Amino acid sequence: MANEDATPEDLAQLLARLKDECGVTESEIARRIGVSPATVNNWIRRKRGTGRGPNPEKLRAIHREFPSFSEEEIFAAAGRKTPGALSPAAEERLLELFRGLTAEQQEIKELELRALNEHNRSALS
Numbered sequence: 532m533a534n535e536d537a538t539p540e541d542l543a544q545l546l547a548r549l550k551d552e553c554g555v556t557e558s559e560i561a562r563r564i565g566v567s568p569a570t571v572n573n574w575i576r577r578k579r580g581t582g583r584g585p586n587p588e589k590l591r592a593i594h595r596e597f598p599s600f601s602e603e604e605i606f607a608a609a610g611r612k613t614p615g616a617l618s619p620a621a622e623e624r625l626l627e628l629f630r631g632l633t634a635e636q637q638e639i640k641e642l643e644l645r646a647l648n649e650h651n652r653s654a655l656s
Contacts, residue, residue: 539607539608540604540607540608541577541608541610542574542577542584542585542605542608542609542610543574543575543576543577544608545600545604545605545608546560546571546574546575547575549593549597549600552599553597553599557571557572557575558571560593560596563592563596563597564589564592564593564596565589565592566585566589584609584610584611585609587606587611587614590602590605590606590609590611593605611651612651614651
């Protein structure tokens with residue numbers, strides 16, 4: 532784990548540690564989380580292009596494939612807040628509420644949710 536007194540670990544450092552602790556290559560990481568080896572290499576070299584780094588699905592895939600690394604530490608290393616869990620029951624309740632809205636209200640809520648998601652993606656970047 533990163534030294535608590537030092538600068539927080541970034542994604543490149545976390546991936547380097549993951550490679551060392553799990554004995555895997557960049558290509559193996561890429562294959563297991565469903566991205567190209569070049570993508571993982573760009574994350575390690577801190578070259579994110581026009582994007583903001585890995586999306587939440589890929590960050591969760593890192594945790595799923597390498598469970599010794601928590602979602603919280605992976606998201607923090609990527610400069611992101613960890614999204615809250617959504618149980619199937621909560622998802623169904625939200626969907627039922629959404630279905631009760633007019634088309635115009637649904638469009639407004641979708642825009643609001645997109646704005647919140649974008650804020651969360653960039654809040655720590």
